Amino acid sequence: MTLAEVVGSTAAIGYGLAAIGPGVGVGLVFAAYIQSTARQPESARITQPFLWIGFAVVEVLALLGIAFGFIWAGAPVTP
Amino acid sequence: MVTGQTTVLAVDVPFPPSVEDFYLPSIVPWGEHGVWFTKITLLLWLSVAILIIFFLVAYRKPKLVPDKKQWLAESIYGFVRNNIAVDMIGKEGVKFAPYLASLFCFIFVMNLWGIIPFAQISPNSHIAFPMILAVISWVMFIYLGFSRHGIKYIKMALVPPAPWFILPILVPIEFFSNFIVRPFSLAVRLFANMFAGHMLLLVFTLGGFAMINANALLAPISLLSWLMTIALTFLDFAIIALQAYVFTVLTASYIQGSLAEGH
Numbered sequence: 001m002t003l004a005e006v007v008g009s010t011a012a013i014g015y016g017l018a019a020i021g022p023g024v025g026v027g028l029v030f031a032a033y034i035q036s037t038a039r040q041p042e043s044a045r046i047t048q049p050f051l052w053i054g055f056a057v058v059e060v061l062a063l064l065g066i067a068f069g070f071i072w073a074g075a076p077v078t079p
Numbered sequence: 080m081v082t083g084q085t086t087v088l089a090v091d092v093p094f095p096p097s098v099e100d101f102y103l104p105s106i107v108p109w110g111e112h113g114v115w116f117t118k119i120t121l122l123l124w125l126s127v128a129i130l131i132i133f134f135l136v137a138y139r140k141p142k143l144v145p146d147k148k149q150w151l152a153e154s155i156y157g158f159v160r161n162n163i164a165v166d167m168i169g170k171e172g173v174k175f176a177p178y179l180a181s182l183f184c185f186i187f188v189m190n191l192w193g194i195i196p197f198a199q200i201s202p203n204s205h206i207a208f209p210m211i212l213a214v215i216s217w218v219m220f221i222y223l224g225f226s227r228h229g230i231k232y233i234k235m236a237l238v239p240p241a242p243w244f245i246l247p248i249l250v251p252i253e254f255f256s257n258f259i260v261r262p263f264s265l266a267v268r269l270f271a272n273m274f275a276g277h278m279l280l281l282v283f284t285l286g287g288f289a290m291i292n293a294n295a296l297l298a299p300i301s302l303l304s305w306l307m308t309i310a311l312t313f314l315d316f317a318i319i320a321l322q323a324y325v326f327t328v329l330t331a332s333y334i335q336g337s338l339a340e341g342h
Binding site for chain 2: 056070
């Protein structure tokens with residue numbers, strides 16, 4: 001009797017690893033924004049567009065991981 | 080309109096959702112069932128129709144004291160004009176406000192289909208739609224750069240002020256990041272967000288059915304899975320609004336980069 005088994009693609013593990021970087025990056029972006037806003041509350045509106053641009057640019061790395069996972073899903077595996 | 084997802088109630092739930100779930104069947108009852116008129120097509124037409132009709136109706140009889148519709152239309156346009164166009168581009172930004180506002184509304188409505196019951200999929204989860212929007216932005220900022228600065232735009236965009244010995248590395252990087260990665264990342268960001276959002280909802284909805292069918296131990300957990308679906312729908316709404324905003328802000332910032340005087 002099998003109690004548990006794991007099936008599927010190791011790509012999931014790979015994507016998990018790949019998401020660490022963007023995760024840290026997005027954290028840093030928001031940390032910097034919170035810090036700057038706490039130091040100088042009146043700058044909140046001025047820095048907000050840059051917050052979203054920075055967030056978007058970093059976030060795209062994680063999203064590329066999703067996209068390429070599917071693009072390369074059909075690629076042959078060489079041992 | 081509910082096609083593709085009706086199989087959900089069947090006993091055999093295709094559990095790990097795959098890319099196939101995004102290729103919906105044709106919804107016209109007659110003729111060959113091809114791919115020419117699917118739910119995606121219908122939703123695209125609906126979004127265009129909704130936007131055109133909404134803005135026409137809202138501004139048909141503009142009053143000094145606006146009614147609800149006019150107020151909504153004006154505050155959307157005002158938001159894009161003041162908070163995106165003018166903030167990012169500067170005074171000149173007013174010129175681009177109509178395009179940016181249409182872009183924002185179009186992306187927002189297209190994305191919103193992802194969480195509206197019975198629609199439940201965003202046309203933007205097919206990369207073709209974000210790609211066309213990104214190409215428009217790409218052509219636009221390159222055209223604006225050339226029309227503003229002439230041939231000097233190439234030097235402006237590619238040669239940053241740096242010591243000469245570093246330029247052989249910097250110029251290819253600038254070219255790659257400004258003219259290749261920009262449109263690609265615009266398209267992929269919007270596409271992947273919608274794709275991942277739909278996938279997440281599918282995983283938790285279908286996962287609930289898979290667990291309720293699996294055995295008695297797992298059946299109660301399916302409730303948790305469906306609760307997660309509801310929570311994720313709210314998260315999805317935040318992402319939908321954010322991505323519409325981000326796409327518009329990035330387009331505005333690329334336009335600003337093309338119009339700026341020097342580095």
